[in-house]
Amino acid sequence: MAFNGKYExxxxxxxxxxxxxxGIPDDIIEKGRNFKIVTEVxxxxxxxxxxQVYPQKTMTNKFVIDQESEMETMAGKKFKATVTLEGGKITVRFPNYQHTAEISGDKLVxxxxxxxxxxxxxxxRI
Structure with missing residues (x-):
């Protein structure tokens, strides 16, 4: 369970x-620029x-590797995607971007x- 934990x-x-x-509005970009986003996995x-806890909201996605799941983008848009895990790296294609996550040492990248x-x-990790 390499990803388990809380990260700042x-x-x-x-x-x-x-x-x-x-397409994130400038005012939201400004609010989040120096905010210490906390991710809990x-x-x-x-x-x-x-x-992920952002200044304006908390976004939670629940998924099972290699199964289609309903997800939410940073902008709050709902969509369906299949998350994969290969070589310790999680990958998911959002509607207008691709996202990867991995643990490197004690850090979430x-x-x-x-x-x-x-x-x-x-x-x-915190």
Missing amino acids: IESQENYDEFLKKI IQNGNEFTWS ECSTSGGVTMKRTSK
């Missing part, structure tokens, strides 16, 4: 550019509950890519 964001790259690319075998722009977030 330490650093992020290409935050503004990526969020603008996927509960992993039970192939079942995951993945929650997440990358979201849209139209050639990749936002990288690194979070420490």
